[in-house]
Amino acid sequence: MTTAKKSSLISIIGASSVGTMIEWYDFYIFGSLATIISTKFFPQENPTAAFLSTLATFAAGFVVRPFGALFFGRLGDLIGRKYTFMVTLVLMGGATFLIGCIPSYESIGFMAPVLVLLLRLLQGLALGGEYGGAATYVAEHAPNNQRGFMTSWIQTTATVGLFVSLLVIMGTRAALSVEDFERWGWRVPFWVSILMVLVSYLIRKNMHESPVFAKAKAEGKTSTNPLKESFGNKLNFKFVLLALFGAVMGQGVIWYTGQFYAMSFLEKTMNINKEQVDSLMFIALILGTPFFLVFGWLSDKIGRKWIMMAGMLIAIISYRPIYEKMYQTTLVGNKTEILGSSKTQAILKIEQNQQADSIFTTTKNYTDGTLYTEVKKVDLNTQLTSTKNTININKSDRNSLIWLVFVQVLFVTMVYGPIAAFLVEMFPTKIRYTSMSLPYHIGNGVFGGLLPAVATYLASNAKSNGDAQWYLEGLWYPIAVAAVCLVIGVIYINGKDKEITD
Amino acid sequence: MNLIKKLLGIIWLALGVAVGYFGITILGIPKLSSGKQDDFVFGAIICFILLPIVVGGLLVFGKYALQGEYDTANKGN
Numbered sequence: 001m002t003t004a005k006k007s008s009l010i011s012i013i014g015a016s017s018v019g020t021m022i023e024w025y026d027f028y029i030f031g032s033l034a035t036i037i038s039t040k041f042f043p044q045e046n047p048t049a050a051f052l053s054t055l056a057t058f059a060a061g062f063v064v065r066p067f068g069a070l071f072f073g074r075l076g077d078l079i080g081r082k083y084t085f086m087v088t089l090v091l092m093g094g095a096t097f098l099i100g101c102i103p104s105y106e107s108i109g110f111m112a113p114v115l116v117l118l119l120r121l122l123q124g125l126a127l128g129g130e131y132g133g134a135a136t137y138v139a140e141h142a143p144n145n146q147r148g149f150m151t152s153w154i155q156t157t158a159t160v161g162l163f164v165s166l167l168v169i170m171g172t173r174a175a176l177s178v179e180d181f182e183r184w185g186w187r188v189p190f191w192v193s194i195l196m197v198l199v200s201y202l203i204r205k206n207m208h209e210s211p212v213f214a215k216a217k218a219e220g221k222t223s224t225n226p227l228k229e230s231f232g233n234k235l236n237f238k239f240v241l242l243a244l245f246g247a248v249m250g251q252g253v254i255w256y257t258g259q260f261y262a263m264s265f266l267e268k269t270m271n272i273n274k275e276q277v278d279s280l281m282f283i284a285l286i287l288g289t290p291f292f293l294v295f296g297w298l299s300d301k302i303g304r305k306w307i308m309m310a311g312m313l314i315a316i317i318s319y320r321p322i323y324e325k326m327y328q329t330t331l332v333g334n335k336t337e338i339l340g341s342s343k344t345q346a347i348l349k350i351e352q353n354q355q356a357d358s359i360f361t362t363t364k365n366y367t368d369g370t371l372y373t374e375v376k377k378v379d380l381n382t383q384l385t386s387t388k389n390t391i392n393i394n395k396s397d398r399n400s401l402i403w404l405v406f407v408q409v410l411f412v413t414m415v416y417g418p419i420a421a422f423l424v425e426m427f428p429t430k431i432r433y434t435s436m437s438l439p440y441h442i443g444n445g446v447f448g449g450l451l452p453a454v455a456t457y458l459a460s461n462a463k464s465n466g467d468a469q470w471y472l473e474g475l476w477y478p479i480a481v482a483a484v485c486l487v488i489g490v491i492y493i494n495g496k497d498k499e500i501t502d
Numbered sequence: 503m504n505l506i507k508k509l510l511g512i513i514w515l516a517l518g519v520a521v522g523y524f525g526i527t528i529l530g531i532p533k534l535s536s537g538k539q540d541d542f543v544f545g546a547i548i549c550f551i552l553l554p555i556v557v558g559g560l561l562v563f564g565k566y567a568l569q570g571e572y573d574t575a576n577k578g579n
Contacts, residue, residue: 047539050539051539051543055543063547063551066555234566234571237562238563238566238571238572241559241562241563241566242563242572244559245514245559245560245563442555442559446552446555446556447556450548450552453529453544453548454529457528457529484517487510488514488563491503491506491507491510492507492567492572
């Protein structure tokens with residue numbers, strides 16, 4: 001490969017990856033700032049506003065993304081990859097910036113939550129269209145023997161976007177007082193998006209259309225109706241189904257388990273201090289991210305299918321032992337309490353000159369440095385009691401948990417690193433954008449997005465039935481979905497075709 | 503291998519039916535009737551958007567497998 005071509009490929013990968021990373025950043029900041037957004041736009045005491053809030057949460061993640069995949073996928077196959085994924089970038093950036101500009105519910109009433117909901121839906125649409133465009137664009141530029149490695153840069157963006165969103169939010173919080181952040185500072189991460197989008201837009205603007213698509217267009221071989229050809233034609237639709245059930249649904253649940261379920265398990269099931277959870281997840285994700293590239297590169301050498309299938313198989317076998325080890329690592333029942341260290345402090349909370357709550361805080365110290373805190377709150381008006389336990393873990397337990405989460409992130413990189421190249425190679429040029437985008441967003445949005453609800457249901461059901469290992473029962477969902485996907489993938493997918501110029 | 507692919511088609515059809523049944527009775531209806539707004543929205547999304555996609559997809563996939571659509575060495579499979 002000549003130096004000029006290599007440099008051109010680097011700028012293609014850079015421009016595509018940065019744009020996709022920004023889209024993930026935009027998508028995540030809404031979630032990371034959800035608490036403050038709900039107080040500004042969706043007051044819970046107002047049922048309609050709360051309803052709109054719920055719609056904004058679920059609709060953008062589950063429902064709109066596949067529609068974005070269809071809408072922009074069609075455009076990408078009709079007019080080209082470059083213009084389409086520039087539109088998704090501008091749409092996402094514009095929607096994010098505008099969310100940061102909307103006056104609060106206090107100022108403009110119902111228009112505020114309605115506008116936020118609309119803009120959030122636009123974000124979901126844009127995200128649905130971006131990934132397929134970026135992956136197709138990079139893949140159609142890459143040489144056959146480097147396609148896995150080059151598209152794996154796109155695969156890192158979902159994780160890097162999460163880092164950047166956390167960094168910008170943490171930076172803004174650090175630069176402002178608590179009052180200023182809550183008054184207006186929370187808008188800054190939304191405004192920052194427009195600067196990032198502007199830079200990415202200028203870079204993408206000067207890029208050329210994908211050579212494979214440009215050639216197909218010049219020869220008049222593009223599709224006139226990509227949706228009909230993708231999903232109305234059995235010859236292609238069967239591969240859309242195969243991509244979904246034989247690869248993406250397993251990848252979706254493993255991705256969600258490693259990046260989100262692990263975090264929720266540490267925080268809600270193991271009751272570890274939130275700041276400690278954030279920091280250990282952060283480290284595990286940073287350590288794991290380079291492996292997207294490693295497995296993308298490896299997929300060029302030994303094939304995509306078996307790396308993804310191996311990732312699913314190892315995850316299926318090891319999820320329960322990993323989570324059992326995580327749970328036992330910080331369980332205070334396994335630790336020795338320092339005699340006489342237990343202290344209880346009682347305070348009376350007064351709100352608006354009324355006695356509101358009695359709060360009893362009990363702390364216990366353990367010989368290995370673990371600190372256990374139990375806060376019991378008694379509502380003096382209703383006499384209802386609520387208890388919240390928090391564990392501050394020691395350094396050794398923290399390192400063990402970082403390792404255990406890192407292992408799960410490795411599974412994510414095995415299934416997710418090669419998948420863009422895998423999907424691109426599965427479909428012909430004229431309907432590639434449409435055909436690969438839909439299974440990707442259904443697999444991740446639907447199968448992955450359902451994970452928290454189904455896992456919570458399974459765990460709480462097991463707990464109420466007195467199952468001693470109730471905390472592991474939620475894992476049956478990703479295990480079962482990945483197992484079905486593994487069987488379908490191993491038996492039905494050939495995975496030997498690497499030709500993308502058809 | 504082709505015979506296994508075809509026979510497994512029956513499993514995917516049965517799985518589609520089972521997912522539909524349990525999805526509606528265990529996840530969908532309890533959420534729709536819980537009285538909580540969050541659950542209602544989520545239940546509606548499960549019953550009217552997610553389950554049709556998953557169940558419909560599995561049924562068509564099973565049907566194709568049973569018909570031998572995945573038998574030949576076509577592009578991609």
